[in-house]
Amino acid sequence: MTEIASTSDVAGGDAARIGERRIILEPREVPLGGVRGMSVLRVLPHRNLPTIGAWCFLDRFGPADTRMRVEPHPHIGLQTVTWPLIGEIRHRDSLGSDADLRRGQLNLMTAGNGISHSEYSIGDGPVPLDALQFWVVLPEGARHGDGGFERHTDLPAVALRSEQGSDATATVVLGEFAGVTSPATVHTPIVGAEITVPPGARIRLPLRADWEHALMLVEGDAVVSTHELARNDMLYLGDSRSDVEVSSAEGALLFLVGGEPFEDEIVMWWNFAGRTHEEIVEARTDWEAASDRFGVVEGHDVRIPAPPLPDVRLMPRGRRI
Numbered sequence: 001m002t003e004i005a006s007t008s009d010v011a012g013g014d015a016a017r018i019g020e021r022r023i024i025l026e027p028r029e030v031p032l033g034g035v036r037g038m039s040v041l042r043v044l045p046h047r048n049l050p051t052i053g054a055w056c057f058l059d060r061f062g063p064a065d066t067r068m069r070v071e072p073h074p075h076i077g078l079q080t081v082t083w084p085l086i087g088e089i090r091h092r093d094s095l096g097s098d099a100d101l102r103r104g105q106l107n108l109m110t111a112g113n114g115i116s117h118s119e120y121s122i123g124d125g126p127v128p129l130d131a132l133q134f135w136v137v138l139p140e141g142a143r144h145g146d147g148g149f150e151r152h153t154d155l156p157a158v159a160l161r162s163e164q165g166s167d168a169t170a171t172v173v174l175g176e177f178a179g180v181t182s183p184a185t186v187h188t189p190i191v192g193a194e195i196t197v198p199p200g201a202r203i204r205l206p207l208r209a210d211w212e213h214a215l216m217l218v219e220g221d222a223v224v225s226t227h228e229l230a231r232n233d234m235l236y237l238g239d240s241r242s243d244v245e246v247s248s249a250e251g252a253l254l255f256l257v258g259g260e261p262f263e264d265e266i267v268m269w270w271n272f273a274g275r276t277h278e279e280i281v282e283a284r285t286d287w288e289a290a291s292d293r294f295g296v297v298e299g300h301d302v303r304i305p306a307p308p309l310p311d312v313r314l315m316p317r318g319r320r321i
Helices: 277-288
Strands: 020-025 028-031 039-044 055-066 069-075 078-086 089-093 098-101 106-110 115-121 127-137 148-152 157-160 162-164 168-177 190-197 202-206 212-220 222-224 227-229 234-238 243-247 252-259 267-269 272-274
Touching (some): 055 078, 055 252, 078 089, 078 168, 098 106, 098 148, 106 115, 157 202, 168 252, 190 212, 190 243, 212 243, 272 277
Antiparallel strands (some): 020 234, 039 055, 055 127, 078 106, 078 127, 106 148, 157 168, 168 190, 202 243, 212 234, 212 252, 222 243, 267 272
């Protein structure tokens, strides 16, 4: 993972809280290779920060002209959140779901104890494609349950009053923000929101002081809490803030993630989020054995095989921020 680019001292106050932070998490390029045949920019997990609230993973694939073919593969213990920016994506899963997804719409898949799915760009050749894909780790009460799939095409928006220039707009993708709640199913106190800041605007984003938050610059230019962000940078803000100032000269598209700090330590490997090495080994074994646990995604002749396990015991990644 990338090194910390900037930090600040912990704010005083409640010792149980993380405190205010200003830490830039820079993305790294990850070649997915194999049948996926594409590279992504990965922001989360960071080696020093495994989760932000329950958010445990963030990839950006694109913008690029590409032919996306992600064959069936398994998940446990998490939700996948797919948020397209450019192009259309076809989702199929072992529950029988078959849905096309485009800009402004949300695909939310809950893995529970086991699910498999595929993702294809629409068309036979390369097409313009750009999207954010997140994972949200499930708490104990949900991670052993049944899988599920939701497609939301009408998400709520809220106007954010500007201190300078035109008002900004937030689309509430997941959880709750500024008094508005997404219809998507969540299992922890959480927020995921796309923020559009007009050129020349300066606004204050309302935050919950008992939650931790981070802001990613998707497009444009932005200064957040005195820090100028580069495209695809994520600024981790910690908690203990009731708001944060954001300004943009030419206009900005940002994505806000956050929530109540996730207390459980998790073991993440490949597409699995568990709590122990043994859980991961069992899930991998079940996938390779074509167990009923992960079902079958109809319409595919091949699926992605699990990579070899490392020669060491898988351990939870602890927070060091």
